[in-house]
Amino acid sequence: MYTGIVQTVAPVTRLSRHEGHVSLTLDLPQARVADLQVGGSVAVEGVCLSATAIEGTEVSFDAMTATLERTNLGRLEPGGRANVERSMRMDEENGGHVVAGHVSCTAELVAVKTDGAGAHLAFRVPAPWSGYIFERGFLAVNGCSLTVAEAAGDVFTIYLIPETLRQTTFPDYRVGDAVNIEVDHQTKVTVDVLERTLERLLPRYLSRA
Numbered sequence: 001m002y003t004g005i006v007q008t009v010a011p012v013t014r015l016s017r018h019e020g021h022v023s024l025t026l027d028l029p030q031a032r033v034a035d036l037q038v039g040g041s042v043a044v045e046g047v048c049l050s051a052t053a054i055e056g057t058e059v060s061f062d063a064m065t066a067t068l069e070r071t072n073l074g075r076l077e078p079g080g081r082a083n084v085e086r087s088m089r090m091d092e093e094n095g096g097h098v099v100a101g102h103v104s105c106t107a108e109l110v111a112v113k114t115d116g117a118g119a120h121l122a123f124r125v126p127a128p129w130s131g132y133i134f135e136r137g138f139l140a141v142n143g144c145s146l147t148v149a150e151a152a153g154d155v156f157t158i159y160l161i162p163e164t165l166r167q168t169t170f171p172d173y174r175v176g177d178a179v180n181i182e183v184d185h186q187t188k189v190t191v192d193v194l195e196r197t198l199e200r201l202l203p204r205y206l207s208r209a
Helices: 065-070 162-167 185-208
Strands: 008-018 021-027 041-044 047-055 058-064 081-086 105-115 118-124 138-141 144-152 155-160 178-183
Touching (some): 008 058, 058 065, 155 162
Antiparallel strands (some): 008 021, 008 081, 105 178, 118 155, 138 144
């Protein structure tokens, strides 16, 4: 599990494409490699990946075709950058929210508006997922725990403070690009349970009306 607090932005040093998967290598700060073992979980742009090799500060991962189809990891190239967060320890403070690293969908960046040193970013999500996004609710965007400022239909907006822009890959994205979205699991369960309950009870209520 993760917190949605991005710990570092790591450069992509190598990337090779194979049939069925992509292998990528990131150069992490020494502090983020400490105690990491092969097989350990790391969130890369919000996607939970397992370390396949560790050489000094360079850590390699494999992303299967199914992962590439459901996320934006296919956009990564050598020289690019990725948000990175090590998995959370049980004794650590969670300054964001519980994030699984399991991407729900990708959303299209449809508008960017600067506000001083900060920015407002608007995204369009696939219709099936828009029902889980609410104003003042939270979700993970590229692995970053954020609060939804506005939500209308299939478009939602987030406000980014200068520190968030400095500590993440958001400045690398342009209108039309896709970002990884992970909706809050508890919110999803609550909405699904309510919808199923209403679907079951509403016909009974109408039949008695």
